[in-house]
Amino acid sequence: MAWAVGGTCAFVGLLAVVLGTVTLRTGWVLPTARRHVTRPGLHGLGALFMGTSILLQGLVHLGILAAVSWEARVLGEIGCLFTGLLLIALSHLLPPRRTLEHADPPGA
Template sequence: MAWVVGTGAFFGLLAITGGIVTLRTGWIPPMARRHVTRPQLHGLGALLMGASLVLQGLFYFRVLPSVSWEARFFGGNALLFGGLLLIALSQLLPPRRNLDHADPSGV
């Protein structure tokens, strides 16, 4: 069971790294570039999902003080589904329009 949690924590660290890179530079992984219209939401969603996975690993390996299983369950699910919602919104919302460049004719 420890290898499953360790693998999840590793993927959580990768998601956190990807979220930080997306927030700082706007870079999106190639498999999601075509779909993402708002990189900031995508980066925040990746951070939340990664934090959920890493926290579950830290609780399992007793790095953090133990809390009740209800707090771990509902807190982890809230972070995970919140991140999933942000990633979905980053792909479903229309792209923002810059009003300064909306009319190139200058009229």
């Protein structure tokens, strides 16, 4: 049964890493989040951080990666998760870079 937990974590983490990479390279965001995301680059970087944390957790649980001390592992995972969460929150909360004033400046 332990392989189910580790395998699920590894799969979800790998999926988040792939989606983060696609967002960084192309700017494409999942349709459920497309309306809310104003900065796709930050969103992709946040997904990459969160996916890496979850993927590493699953790989350590499966025994594929050598386990380091639990303190280092927990602090690293929490740091990656909070960094990713902060970047995703910023991608939703920051105003878009391009506004109508920049697109069509007055006097042009």
